Amino acid sequence: MIENDVSLASITSVKVGGSCLGIFLPKTNEEFIEILTKLSKQKLPYKVIGNGTNLLFSDDFHPFFVISTRKIARKMSKKDNSVKFSSSTTLFEAYQFCMKYGLSGFEKLASIPGNIGGAIASGASCYSCSIFDNLENLTIFQDEKILTINKKKIESGYHWSSFLKNRLYSPTIILSAKFKLVKDDPCKIQKTYLDVCSKRRLNQPLGRSFGCAFKNTATQSAGFLIDGCGLKGLSCGGAKISEKHANFIINENNAKFEDFEYLINLTRKKVEENFGVQLENDVEIIK
Ligand SMILES: Cc1cc2nc3c(=O)[nH]c(=O)nc-3n(C[C@H](O)[C@H](O)[C@H](O)COP(=O)(O)OP(=O)(O)OC[C@H]3O[C@@H](n4cnc5c(N)ncnc54)[C@H](O)[C@@H]3O)c2cc1C
Known part of the structure; x- marks a missing residue:
C-alpha cells in the first residue's frame, strides 16, 4: 500500500520536501481507517496530511510515515x-x-x-x-x-x-x-x-507556494510589514518573495528547503528590526 515512487515534494503545493519512512495515498475511507489502525496498533509514527498546501517539509529524511487524504473518494x-x-x-x-x-x-x-x-x-x-x-x-x-x-x-x-x-x-x-x-x-x-x-x-501571485508565510498580527497585515522592509522581489536560490504580495514566497526554480528557510528567517529579522513586531509562521515547517 506504500507508494514507492511518490515524494513529499510531489504531495505538497510548494513542491519541496525530502523522503520519509513511506507515503500512503489511500483511495477509500475504509482503506484510510485500515492504515490508521495498523500504524496506531503497531505504535508507528505518522502524520496525516490533506492537500499539502500549508506545509514546508525539509529536504532531509523524515523518520515517520505520511498519509495523504487527497485521493480518498469524497463523501x-x-x-x-x-x-x-x-x-x-x-x-x-x-x-x-x-x-x-x-x-x-x-x-x-x-x-x-x-x-x-x-x-x-x-x-x-x-x-x-x-x-x-x-x-x-x-x-x-x-x-x-x-x-x-x-x-x-x-x-x-x-x-x-x-x-x-x-x-x-x-x-x-x-x-x-x-x-x-x-x-x-x-x-x-x-x-x-x-x-x-x-x-x-x-492581489496574490500564482505559482508554487504554501500560501502566506506569516500570520497577520491583530492590527497589521504581515504583507504590509514585509513590503515596508523593501523585501518584495528578493530571492534566494530558487525561492523568491513575490513582487505581487510580500507574504507569499514562490518556488520559482527548483527551490530547496534552505532557500525558503533563509527568506523566512531574514523576513522575520527585518520586520522585527524595522517595526518591533515578531511575526509568527503561518506555514507549518517540518524539519
Ligand atoms: C495559493 C494558496 C492560497 C492560500 N490561501 C489561504 C487563505 O486564504 N487562508 C488560509 O487559511 N489558508 C490559505 N492557504 C493555506 C492552506 O491552503 C490552508 O491552510 C488549507 O486549509 C490547508 O489544507 P490542506 O488540506 O492543504 O492541509 P495540509 O497542508 O495538508 O495540512 C495542514 C495541517 O493539517 C493537518 N491535517 C490535514 N488533514 C488532517 C486530518 N484529516 N486530520 C488531522 N489533521 C490533518 C496536517 O497534519 C497539517 O498539520 C493558502 C495556500 C495556498 C497554496
Whole structure:
C-alpha cells in the first residue's frame, strides 16, 4: 500500500520536501481507517496530511510515515440545512455541493486550495470567514476508535486548532465534518465566490507556494510589514518573495528547503528590526 515512487515534494503545493519512512495515498475511507489502525496498533509514527498546501517539509529524511487524504473518494451528504463532508473533500467541492442546494457558507472558503480535514486542522479562514463558523461536529479517529465530537470539544483560533498539537504517535485524525448552513440565493452564493476569486487574482501571485508565510498580527497585515522592509522581489536560490504580495514566497526554480528557510528567517529579522513586531509562521515547517 506504500507508494514507492511518490515524494513529499510531489504531495505538497510548494513542491519541496525530502523522503520519509513511506507515503500512503489511500483511495477509500475504509482503506484510510485500515492504515490508521495498523500504524496506531503497531505504535508507528505518522502524520496525516490533506492537500499539502500549508506545509514546508525539509529536504532531509523524515523518520515517520505520511498519509495523504487527497485521493480518498469524497463523501458528501445533506439533510435539511446540514451538510457532511469526508475530510478529503476539497473546499471547492464543498462549495459546489452547497451551491447546488442554495446553501451558503463555503463560497469564500472555496478559494483556499485545502481539503476539509486540512482546513479544520489548520484553522483556515479568508475574507472574514472561518471554517469554524458553521462547523457543528466532527468524526474523528482517536486511540483506534471512531468518535463523533461536538465542535466545542476542539480548541480553535485564527489559523490554528488543537489538531496542530497532534504528535506523530497516535494522533487524532479528522475523518469527516458536519456543518450547519443557511439558505441563500444560488446566484448570490456564486457571485460571492467569483468576487473572492477576482480579489485573489488581483492581489496574490500564482505559482508554487504554501500560501502566506506569516500570520497577520491583530492590527497589521504581515504583507504590509514585509513590503515596508523593501523585501518584495528578493530571492534566494530558487525561492523568491513575490513582487505581487510580500507574504507569499514562490518556488520559482527548483527551490530547496534552505532557500525558503533563509527568506523566512531574514523576513522575520527585518520586520522585527524595522517595526518591533515578531511575526509568527503561518506555514507549518517540518524539519
Ligand atoms: C495559493 C494558496 C492560497 C492560500 N490561501 C489561504 C487563505 O486564504 N487562508 C488560509 O487559511 N489558508 C490559505 N492557504 C493555506 C492552506 O491552503 C490552508 O491552510 C488549507 O486549509 C490547508 O489544507 P490542506 O488540506 O492543504 O492541509 P495540509 O497542508 O495538508 O495540512 C495542514 C495541517 O493539517 C493537518 N491535517 C490535514 N488533514 C488532517 C486530518 N484529516 N486530520 C488531522 N489533521 C490533518 C496536517 O497534519 C497539517 O498539520 C493558502 C495556500 C495556498 C497554496
